[in-house]
Amino acid sequence: MVIVVANEKGGTGKTTIATNLAIMRAQEGNDVILIDADPQGSASEFVKVREDEGVTPTITCVSITGRAVASEVRKLIPKCTDIVIDAGGRDSAGLRSSLVVADILIVPFLAGQYDIWGVENMNELLEDALAVNPDMKTYSVLNKMDTNPRIGLSTDATDVVTEMKNLQLMNVKIGYRVAYRRSAAEGRAVNELDKKDSKAIAEILALYKEALNGV
Numbered sequence: 001m002v003i004v005v006a007n008e009k010g011g012t013g014k015t016t017i018a019t020n021l022a023i024m025r026a027q028e029g030n031d032v033i034l035i036d037a038d039p040q041g042s043a044s045e046f047v048k049v050r051e052d053e054g055v056t057p058t059i060t061c062v063s064i065t066g067r068a069v070a071s072e073v074r075k076l077i078p079k080c081t082d083i084v085i086d087a088g089g090r091d092s093a094g095l096r097s098s099l100v101v102a103d104i105l106i107v108p109f110l111a112g113q114y115d116i117w118g119v120e121n122m123n124e125l126l127e128d129a130l131a132v133n134p135d136m137k138t139y140s141v142l143n144k145m146d147t148n149p150r151i152g153l154s155t156d157a158t159d160v161v162t163e164m165k166n167l168q169l170m171n172v173k174i175g176y177r178v179a180y181r182r183s184a185a186e187g188r189a190v191n192e193l194d195k196k197d198s199k200a201i202a203e204i205l206a207l208y209k210e211a212l213n214g215v
Contacts, residue, residue, distance in 0.1 A: 002073060003211070004102040006087035006095050008125070009118030012108045013143040015042040016180050018086040019059075020204050021106075021211070023189035026057040030081035034061045037069050037098055038088040050187030069097035077101075099129035102136045104211055107167060108143035108174070111157040119161055126166035139211060140167040144176040172206040175199065 005018040015038070022034045036043035047061035060080075064072045065088070073083055085102070087095040099105065105126075109119045119140055126138060140161050145154050154173065162169050174180075179197035183190045190200045 001081070001103050001212075002077070002083045002085065002101050003104045003106065004085045004087055004098045005106045005108065006085075006098060006122070007107050007109060007118055008092075008095065008121050009109075009115060012110055012115065012118070013174070013180070014038075014108055015046065015086050016184055017106060017108055017141075017143070017174075017204075017207070018084050019043060019046050020183065020189045021208060022059055022082075022084040023057070023192070024204070024208050025082045025084070026059055027189075027191075031079075032059055032082045032084065033076055033080045034059050035069070035073065035076075035083060035085040035098075036061055036063045037065055037085050037094040039065055040088070043086040046184060046187050048187075049185075053187055055188055055192065065092075065094045067093045067097050069094050070100040073098070073101045096125070096129070099126070099136065100133055102133065105136055105138045106170075106207075106211055107138070107140045109140055109157070109161065110144050111142060111146070111154045116157055116160050119164065119167065123164040123166045130166060137211075138167050139170050140164070141170040141172060141174060141207060143174045145173045146176060170207065170210050172203060172210055174203050174207065 005014045022032050026032045085098045087098045107122050109115045177200045179190045179200035190204050
């Protein structure tokens with residue numbers, strides 16, 4: 001199974017979601033390869049920290065960018081159970097190439113106008129991708145949601161994204177929590193942190209179950 005976490009806009013929390021999903025698949029005994037398709041290399045740095053800290057289960061991370069993503073992923077598919085791709089934060093050859101081989105696409109977005117425009121661009125980009133890969137399941141998820149219920153930006157954003165025909169808005173919403181930032185800094189999934197945040201763990205587990213429903 002190939003899971004792609006992507007958005008053409010940067011800063012939406014792609015790497016955090018990709019690394020948490022990869023680790024959770026590994027925790028279930030799956031042989032997982034994490035592909036860093038973002039030239040920034042955040043996923044690679046995450047795995048390096050994890051290796052330095054000796055955290056298990058171990059995750060294999062491979063850096064592949066540009067048009068080679070699809071062809072290299074096809075070579076890796078027989079060698080593992082799952083591949084999770086952290087695709088770059090811009091419309092690039094690597095992002096488009098990853099969509100060709102994706103079984104599941106997750107597009108995280110934030111509750112701001114610039115971010116909504118980014119999701120709209122992804123929705124348009126998927127017109128071509130779904131023509132080539134029609135079986136790909138495509139989801140969008142509100143990420144870094146303000147936990148103050150009096151702020152209505154989240155509702156406004158989800159109302160807009162719900163209307164996009166090529167992306168299914170997920171029921172789960174991911175809050176803007178310290179646990180996710182600590183997760184990134186320590187090379188761990190949120191359910192591996194010494195200081196447990198039950199809300200963060202519940203959110204990432206709900207995302208995992210919703211995206212992989214029936215898989």
